[in-house]
Amino acid sequence: KEKIEFTTEQQALMRVITDAYNKHQIPQDVTKKLLQDQYSTEENFLLLTEMATSQVQVLVEFTKNIPGFLSLDREDQIALLKGSAVEAMFLRSAQALNKKMPIGHTEVLEERIHKSGISEEFIKPMFNFYKSIGELHMVLEEQALLTTITILTPDRPYVKDQPAVERLQENVLDLLRKMCVLHHPQEPQYFARLLGRLTELRTLSHYHAEMLASWKVNNHKFTPLLCEIWDVQ
Numbered sequence: 449k450e451k452i453e454f455t456t457e458q459q460a461l462m463r464v465i466t467d468a469y470n471k472h473q474i475p476q477d478v479t480k481k482l483l484q485d486q487y488s489t490e491e492n493f494l495l496l497t498e499m500a501t502s503q504v505q506v507l508v509e510f511t512k513n514i515p516g517f518l519s520l521d522r523e524d525q526i527a528l529l530k531g532s533a534v535e536a537m538f539l540r541s542a543q544a545l546n547k548k549m550p551i552g553h554t555e556v557l558e559e560r561i562h563k564s565g566i567s568e569e570f571i572k573p574m575f576n577f578y579k580s581i582g583e584l585h586m587v588l589e590e591q592a593l594l595t596t597i598t599i600l601t602p603d604r605p606y607v608k609d610q611p612a613v614e615r616l617q618e619n620v621l622d623l624l625r626k627m628c629v630l631h632h633p634q635e636p637q638y639f640a641r642l643l644g645r646l647t648e649l650r651t652l653s654h655y656h657a658e659m660l661a662s663w664k665v666n667n668h669k670f671t672p673l674l675c676e677i678w679d680v681q
């Protein structure tokens with residue numbers, strides 16, 4: 449059995465990232481709203497754009513706490529945020545669905561999302577992803593590190609200094625690998641499975657513009673921030 453030891457730097461990195469991840473979350477809980485009422489397609493679309501806009505804002509605040517991020521080239525910082533915002537949102541959505549809830553609540557939530565206005569063809573890949581995240585039973589630290597690794601993806605479009613991003617991402621990957629061995633000692637492949645979800649996440653995120661365009665509403669109105677991030681309008 450591998451003895452897991454964290455360096456002082458890794459302990460500091462873990463604390464900074466976990467604290468930031470906890471601190472920067474969406475204030476209003478969308479699951480509560482969705483469980484409270486059945487909304488119309490228009491209302492659901494508006495709810496999504498509101499949640500997504502606020503999610504981008506907390507993502508920016510979270511990212512500023514990633515050690516080394518603010519030392520990157522300014523334009524590369526923007527490219528990394530733009531490149532990871534949709535993926536970070538789907539990760540947060542997956543975590544929202546997989547949260548421990550009273551009996552029957554998850555089924556109601558799933559039903560409401562099925563009926564929200566998303567076109568049928570995207571429901572399946574989206575829920576497949578949510579289920580595959582749920583099966584991993586990630587601890588909070590792993591969720592925070594996985595989101596950080598998603599943000600620090602060197603091969604996003606328009607990133608100029610990829611090696612600088614790689615160096616930051618490698619530190620977080622090494623830390624996540626150790627956390628996986630620590631929290632899932634019986635599953636030697638757990639770390640590899642976790643990284644495999646990032647491939648599924650990137651594929652799902654490729655559909656996001658089509659998912660929005662196919663939402664059954666007449667007028668697809670977006671906030672200026674979402675127009676920037678979502679490649680819409």
Ligand SMILES: O=C(NC1CCCCC1)[C@H](C1CCCCC1)n1c(-c2ccc(-n3cccn3)nc2)nc2cc(F)c(F)cc21
Pocket residue numbers: 474478479482492493495496499500503537538540541542544545546557560561564566656657659660
């Ligand atoms: O609000 C949501 N997610 C937020 C975003 C920020 C962070 C927290 C969650 C939505 C929600 C808006 C109202 C209608 C019904 C869906 N949601 C989604 C979702 C659905 C589609 C998309 N699309 C992205 C591009 C095109 N579609 N994104 C997220 N999955 C969810 C899973 C939950 F358990 C869940 F509770 C909500 C979820």
